[in-house]
Amino acid sequence: MAARVNLVDGNGCIPQVVTELCHIKELVRQQEVHLDGSVPDLCKHLASQISSIADHSISMLSDASDDPIFKATMKRNKKRHELRVSNADLLAGDGHNWRMYGQKEILGAKHRRAYYRCTHWNSQGCKAVKQVQGTDEDPTFFNIVYIGEHTCVQGQRAAVAPGQAATDAQAPEYKYNANPGASSLLQSLSSSLTVEPEQQLQGWDAPAPFCFSTPAMASGCLMLESSPFSAPSRSKNWGVSSATSDSNHVASFPPFEVAGDDAFFRFDEADDYGFLDDPDSTSDVFSFLE
């Protein structure tokens, strides 16, 4: 199974999560939170992921009203919902069938934007459309923009990533709520902290929350839960190197590689704030790899 980490703040308060993300991002930037240990790649990747996703999510929440596409879309009275997903999530699909109807080079973007329409747009007049574009900063992540709502009645099927054949893997659709920005934020975090099965460490037991703390906040916890999103079919190897299929070696491919048995991980502030001050608690970090 693939681990999925969902962000849960202490009070279930989304604005507080955003505030905490701002703190984390700033601390990482100022190197007040620095990471050490025998698995520096893991530490660096976690820090960089948190920082980049926080940056993206924060800007998404604050700038959406200035986005010309957003404005144009709102003019047409169509609901627009944006989120960032990993390639694994893209392959797992959003539960609907989509048919690509065009691709376009976008000015200033490294990757082309693909345009998808619900396969039932013709038969049932479903108006749902989505746009998929690889992010500039991380080619393994995609920005997905959903425009309009499904009016079709269909069986839930996995969507198809650009250039990929459909998979039989079934995945529940992404759950949206009345706060698309906040929902996207949480989904961005969740998808960015996905761990592929090959990257699991052996020997860790039941999942425990991976907690982080900064001086400016009480606490935030990345709670492991049974994923509402399914892992992609391994046979598709979406984004994975062409290593032999029976190999357990994962390519140098995000989220990260993990090696070594004596892993050690801590935030410097951990002692002051009561997290990860016990060598055994290093399992808190790695347990979410299960």
Place this chain on the structure above:
DNA sequence: CGCATTTGACCTCT
């Protein structure tokens, strides 16, 4: 042969 994808042209909007 049917369906999905690709791709260049055309349309719309700012």
Place this chain on the structure above:
DNA sequence: AGAGGTCAAATGCG
């Protein structure tokens, strides 16, 4: 006028 979005013929694949 330029950029983004859509159309539709060509192409590929099962």
